[in-house]
Amino acid sequence: AQKVTQAQTEISVVEKEDVTLDCVYETRDTTYYLFWYKQPPSGELVFLIRRNSFDEQNEISGRYSWNFQKSTSSFNFTITASQVVDSAVYFCALTFNQGGKLIFGQGTELSVKP
Amino acid sequence: SAVISQKPSRDICQRGTSLTIQCQVDSQVTMMFWYRQQPGQSLTLIATANQGSEATYESGFVIDKFPISRPNLTFSTLTVSNMSPEDSSIYLCSVGRLIQETQYFGPGTRLLVL
Numbered sequence: 001a002q003k004v005t006q007a008q009t010e011i012s013v014v015e016k017e018d019v020t021l022d023c024v025y026e027t028r029d030t031t032y033y034l035f036w037y038k039q040p041p042s043g044e045l046v047f048l049i050r051r052n053s054f055d056e057q058n059e060i061s062g063r064y065s066w067n068f069q070k071s072t073s074s075f076n077f078t079i080t081a082s083q084v085v086d087s088a089v090y091f092c093a094l095t096f097n098q099g100g101k102l103i104f105g106q107g108t109e110l111s112v113k114p
Numbered sequence: 115s116a117v118i119s120q121k122p123s124r125d126i127c128q129r130g131t132s133l134t135i136q137c138q139v140d141s142q143v144t145m146m147f148w149y150r151q152q153p154g155q156s157l158t159l160i161a162t163a164n165q166g167s168e169a170t171y172e173s174g175f176v177i178d179k180f181p182i183s184r185p186n187l188t189f190s191t192l193t194v195s196n197m198s199p200e201d202s203s204i205y206l207c208s209v210g211r212l213i214q215e216t217q218y219f220g221p222g223t224r225l226l227v228l
Binding site for chain 1: 115145147149155156157158159162172204206208210212215216217218219220221222224
């Protein structure tokens with residue numbers, strides 16, 4: 001079965017704290033792609049990152065970093081020095097070679113307080 | 115990334131009526147999808163909109179309730195038929211060129227059924 005689990009439903013931090021959002025996935029496919037999307041209160045879904053199953057290199061983009069570990073089937077997302085504008089729902093998603101369908105986790109609602 | 119627009123952005127409808135949502139992309143894309151996001155929930159794929167042929171529906175979604183058209187590679191419509199309050203959701207279209215590439219989402223249509 002293909003599945004994405006985001007065990008953290010809600011996280012609340014104070015500005016400037018670091019925060020890590022967890023994502024665990026299940027798939028039998030050897031080729032797959034993982035994504036993180038951000039959904040601010042306005043509702044649109046903003047793409048953050050894509051990773052393919054053959055690239056386990058971690059990535060850093062400004063205050064954002066991602067840790068992909070195939071051994072634990074995890075693709076965690078860390079925000080360093082969080083800001084109020086980071087407040088949003090964050091979704092981890094998985095796709096594989098079956099038509100491009102995205103399977104989403106339940107989302108983690110991040111609240112950053114000043 | 116493609117520029118995606120959806121119309122209407124929001125609507126309030128009476129039960130028993132139907133609403134057609136449009137998704138327009140500024141460039142030709144191979145894949146177009148329709149997702150539903152119920153209040154406080156994650157995104158669930160309704161169907162894949164296939165150009166020139168019938169849409170492919172996910173389990174739990176049927177053509178009579180959610181007819182989809184895709185007349186060309188830049189445009190698709192989703193109709194929510196015979197609406198009930200349970201259909202109150204955000205409906206999002208997404209597009210992509212290849213499975214291994216990123217899917218981008220439209221701004222969504224917020225539907226409230228009274």
